[in-house]
Amino acid sequence: MSTPRPMDYRVSHVTEYAYGAPVTISHHAGRLTPRSFATQQVHRSDVAIWPPPSHRADRADFFGNTLTTFTLTEPYRTLRVTATARVSVKPPAMPDPSATPPWETVARRLQTAVGADLADASQYTFDSPLIVESDNLRDYARVSFRPGRPILDGAVDLCRRIHSEFVYDPAATTIATPLGQVLADRRGVCQDFAHVMIGALRSFGLAARYVSGYVLTRMPGDGDRLEGGDASHAWVSVFVPMAEAPNGGWIDIDPTNDKLVTHEHIVTAWGRDFDDVSPIKGVMLGGDGGAPQVSVTVTPLNADGSEMV
Secondary structure, three states, rough: OOOOOEEEEEEEEEOOOOOEEEEEEEEEEEEEEOOOOOOOOEEEEEEEEOOOEEEEEEEEEOOHHHHHEEOOOOOEEEEEEEEEEEEEEEEOOOOOOOHOOOOHHHHHHHOOOHHHHHHHHHHHOOEOOOOOHHHHHHOOOOOOOOOOOOOHHHHHHHHHHHHHEEOOOOOOOOOOHHHHHHHOOEEEEEHHHHHHHHHHOOOOOOOOEEEEEOOOOOOOOOOOOOOOOOOEEEEEEEEEEOOOOOHHEEEEOOOOOOOOOOOOEEEEEOOOOHHHHHOOOEEEEEEOOOOOEEEEEEEEOOOOEOOOO
């Protein structure tokens, strides 16, 4: 059986702000550079900022994401941040969901957290600023996590239920909408669905992290369309401690599109919830209005770097 070749992509993420009055000073933090790890390689990347900032620094944050901080001290009315990258994604070998360990076994191992991998994963079992455990989340998860069920089998079922029971509605929520309201209304966008799934998994003592990045909405010649390609996308990573699991035991699942993540998704950052991985946030003096306009393009490439058609 031949090993599938990595998929190559060119990514462009443009964020523009236009203000009705001058901004006199502003400080910003962004996570716009894709990550490199076992199944993803970043060949080149760049974050261009206009107007040029008076100060800029790039470093790794607590979770290992590339954090770009910058400050503008000259008055401006427009701000444009353009992130570009060339990335290869290797489709991971997935374990059979029904052959993964029972979820209770995984939860017990995470409680004791013996070993570096388990200690790292265990931090994703706790509440975070935007995802707080509740009886409603636990009740929702219980349908998928009956006693003895294999963890990935349960996670796939939970993903399927969110996809079928929630309505994708960009007008229904903002990032400030409480998770309890999303669960009650069953409407929202990819960030909301990821938060619901993470909260449900954590309610059973399982490790789940929030993943931010991009998704290719459609391969050339493929009629199936995925949601979330017009801006940054969000999905879930669940910890499955077994040798067959990719990327040190982390398996990515996209509840917005009801699928295990293989080659269509490009990872930019991960953390406990959206607040840890927001593409751009900041504070400023002055300005008036300034809702961002975001444009994302993910272009699949042939092995020679030419665009697929």
